[in-house]
Amino acid sequence: MNDPLGLVNHILNKSFVDGPGNRAVIFMQGCNFRCLYCHNPYTIQYCNACGLCVETCPQHALTLGKDKIFWNEDICLECDECIRTCPSSSSPRTHSYTPEALWEQISHIGPFITGVSVSGGEPSLQVAFLAQFFQLVKENSTLTTLIETNGFAGPQAYTAMLPWLDMAMLDLKCSHPRKHEKLTGQPLDSVLESMRFFAAQGKLQQVQQVIVPGFTDSVEDMQRTAKLLAGVDPEIRLRLLRFRPHGANGPSAEWQSPTDEHMDTLVETARGCGLKEVERSL
């Protein structure tokens, strides 16, 4: 058997904010962006089994194997000392799944959810696994499938999963090329290609953007973003997410959260640029 394995950081069995209805959300390990404000940097790097965290775990919940760290979930207190110890800020607390094993886990909560969303990290780094997983979901249930992606992988990365994918939620970190690269460490071009690709397929469920001081929070920033989206399709749904310093690391932990009034201004700005459906988080 050559089923690809998926490396999963964690699974939420209910979420009201990751697509339509109530959804299970699978957070994949690994990311190709290095966002300055990343709220879950432990999902970026892969564990290389260096073993440093094994020594510092106060619960002795970690064991060093030949080429991986074994994690005893039952005694783990999730104190995150392992993540703090890791030179890469990675996490040894991940699970590898075959597509079947992941579906088996999700199928138990099927009656309570509308669908499954995969997020991360960046799920497009594990497209072969996801294509098989989504196929299982669609062949065995009426659940919908959604990928929450930064789009950087480009359209070709998503083609294998496309028959089994209902929706994509694209995180447009910033619509200004230079600022995008500064914010994420990666260029913008392929992100926009992916967005146009999903839109052309009729599968772009939503574009979302975190309103970050200095990058996406000015009226000019929002006008640029909204005009870009409206140029693709005025029906594109844009959701603005308020940056919150809580959970952010490094200098971004000192950044200010936009006010309600400013978030409302940006919503109105986006609407004024021709987008029909714009909303914001609380």
Added chain:
Amino acid sequence: MEKRRLPEPFMEFEDLRQGLTAEMVTPFKQHVSDLLHAHDLIYEQKRDALAAAAVGSLPYPPISAAARELLQSGVLCVLGEGAAPYHPRYVAPDYARILHEGSPFLELKPAQTLFDATTSLLTAYKYFPAGGLPVFIGRLDELLEPYIDTVSPETARQVLKSFWLLVDRLNPSGFVHADLGPAASKTGALLLDVDRELGTITNLTLRYDPQHTPQEFALQAISNALGVTKPYFLNHPAMAADWGEDYVIASCYNALPLKGGIYTLVRLNLKRAAEMADDDPERFLDETLPEIGKNWTEVIASRARYIIEDVRWFEDNFWIEEGLLDKHKFSAYAGVFGLAEAVNHFTRTDAHPEASYGHDKAANRLAERITTRIHEVLEDNPVASCEGTDGKACYHAQVGITSDLDTTPATRVPSGEEPELYEHILTEAPTHKWINGGISTILEFDQTAAQNPAAVLDIIQGAFKAGIRNLSIGSANSEFVRVTGYLIRRADLEAHKAEKALRYSSAALGSGVMENHPNHLHRIPRKV
């Protein structure tokens, strides 16, 4: 022989066999005097309490010594219904008949317009023949939809708003209950709209059927529930499978046949019952419950008989004569509460303190066995007067009263101890299976839910698939709190603490429950 004091909510001077005795005249007079002088009761509340005191001076309908012992020890409880029940506890009149044919007794003509219809309903509520409060005010969308287009849309909303305001102001209680659905209608949508605007505590149930309730109507109801903690979401297909289409929800969440009634609600304290079986759950199931079952149904039968044969309630009663109620559709509730404590009594040990209801598979399985066993016990002990439910007492999950100190309402997991959301639902769902006379599970969500009511609908549908019959949906930060089965406003809790008189009689009850069970204000909100 030493005089044994009856447990609350019996009044101090009550005596099951003799009624008021010479040595109890002084406490009786004191009780009456206290009521007259109370500053936290308005006139109507004093009058009702005085009437209850008068009834309390009579002996209880004759029952066996064993049944009396269970009442005296608090294993069984008649919930302050009083010694001599002179009316049924709940009734569900056929208001449609009043609207279509009028009422000779009430001097009402058939309704022609929305004005007529709402006026006739308010009139009928005034004469509600059970306990002074109209605990069922109709399947209002069905009742009023034929009249909704007799006036302009603007006027229709104004009329319904005035009607809904008067329902609350004239019948101030969280036990007054209206039903909506399963179909959508102009009236249903308007009533949800004005209910949201007015923020009253009149109870409301949406009979939800995924096949017949349009999603838009369901989402409107969910948005309301996240704001004002109502309507309840009732699993209509599951209820209709037991009751047929002609059933209603009254009072807290109580099911009964349309045109029927419930003579009495006699409840069983499962915690106290479990303690009678020491530490042996098999003995509890095989011996204690069947033994109690005989006395439980005996008490129910004695009280129903008093209403039917002693006060002859069905005779010279316009509700019967005009075909608004039907004796053959009457029954009585056998209610249970404290399931969590009963289960934990058997499963929790010093070595396994975590082996409790909601958190342990064996405990959850025992809960299911207990609720199933009680169903069998009720089947084995017919009550002839319960014609509306095939001659058996109707199985009900009772929500508790102010004087309950160490028990959890109905079959619920204790507030504040709820497991993860799906686990919570899957724990309580099996206990809903046999309890078709009313039961509910309470779910509270954080504020995020209001942005995605469709997600709440997913959970409701999942819960119904799991076997849940009825859900109370709310927000953790709402002004409206589901006490047990009815609603209370946080502002009324504060007023009651300050010993101020309250318009809502149920608010005083609710405040007492909250003082004894502060965790009801701290249910685990579901972060989403």
